[in-house]
Amino acid sequence: MRLATWNVNSVRARVDRIIDFAVRESIDVLAMQEIKCKAEQFPFEMFEDAGYHVEAHGFSQWNGVAIASREQLTDVEHAFPGMPGFEKDHAGPDAPQEARAIGATVGGVRVWSLYVPNGRSLGDPHYFYKLEWLSALQQYTSETLATTPDLALALTGDFNIAPTDADNGDPAVVQGFATHISPPEREAFAALESAGLTDVVRPLVPTGFTYWDYKQLRFPRNEGMRIDFILGSHALATAVTGAAIHRNERKGKAPSDHVPVVVDLDLASPEDDDDRPMIFG
DNA sequence: ATGACTCAATGCTTGAGA
Numbered sequence: 001m002r003l004a005t006w007n008v009n010s011v012r013a014r015v016d017r018i019i020d021f022a023v024r025e026s027i028d029v030l031a032m033q034e035i036k037c038k039a040e041q042f043p044f045e046m047f048e049d050a051g052y053h054v055e056a057h058g059f060s061q062w063n064g065v066a067i068a069s070r071e072q073l074t075d076v077e078h079a080f081p082g083m084p085g086f087e088k089d090h091a092g093p094d095a096p097q098e099a100r101a102i103g104a105t106v107g108g109v110r111v112w113s114l115y116v117p118n119g120r121s122l123g124d125p126h127y128f129y130k131l132e133w134l135s136a137l138q139q140y141t142s143e144t145l146a147t148t149p150d151l152a153l154a155l156t157g158d159f160n161i162a163p164t165d166a167d168n169g170d171p172a173v174v175q176g177f178a179t180h181i182s183p184p185e186r187e188a189f190a191a192l193e194s195a196g197l198t199d200v201v202r203p204l205v206p207t208g209f210t211y212w213d214y215k216q217l218r219f220p221r222n223e224g225m226r227i228d229f230i231l232g233s234h235a236l237a238t239a240v241t242g243a244a245i246h247r248n249e250r251k252g253k254a255p256s257d258h259v260p261v262v263v264d265l266d267l268a269s270p271e272d273d274d275d276r277p278m279i280f281g
Numbered sequence: 282a283t284g285a286c287t288c289a290a291t292g293c294t295t296g297a298g299a
Contacts, residue, residue, distance in 0.1 A: 034288095
């Protein structure tokens with residue numbers, strides 16, 4: 001299975017580019033973020049004509065997530081358990097949730113398309129919302145892997161965190177003044193790894209950015225950030241046979257400001273189950 | 282060239298992105 005994640009920055013503005021990429025690269029499962037439309041506005045038919053089923057989750061022109069898949073998607077969820085919402089400058093379990101997470105199972109993999117809140121600026125209510133959201137995601141991950149340790153779980157998406165200094169090449173993003181690189185955000189990212197997840201792309205693609213601001217010639221100058229990730233459980237990580245960051249998708253006419261991140265998975269087929277450890281006896 | 286921001290909306294300016 002070839003699994004990709006891509007913050008598309010409006011699915012309607014560049015549906016042709018997205019489908020061209022998916023078909024050209026033989027993507028089986030494409031997790032999208034920032035579709036920037038309501039679910040009913042998603043261009044389902046164009047994806048269906050290209051051979052993809054789509055599950056979309058969006059409420060407005062902001063955020064929104066979706067998963068396209070050549071195989072049928074099952075057990076769709078429009079939020080992970082405990083995901084906080086945001087209302088009137090505060091986050092919390094009782095505030096209305098935004099369309100920032102969609103989960104589905106395909107080919108034995110539990111795939112999440114995640115759009116972590118931006119944070120805006122240090123100390124902004126959205127910054128605390130971001131940290132709370134990440135904390136809830138960590139808790140969901142811990143609980144899931146405690147009950148189903150052999151689950152092939154993939155948390156994919158735009159995490160809006162540059163985990164190391166090498167992941168930030170944008171001179172406007174400065175420690176002490178900017179989000180994405182602050183210690184609490186990096187600690188939240190590390191907590192996901194402590195919960196049992198691994199960045200499955202970095203071992204195979206050690207350097208490179210996934211996002212470049214549209215402003216200030218950031219792309220020609222290669223002043224980008226690495227903020228889009230595929231985090232996998234042990235069962236997922238051991239199935240990885242390849243990975244790529246498609247930098248070329250930032251070129252040409254009307255690109256997204258993010259590029260696709262891809263992994264190849266060699267998952268045990270159901271008939272191989274006899275060779276695998278039994279979890280439920 | 283990879284080139285000086287882009288997208289969506291009860292739109293002609295504003296909010297969000299990071």
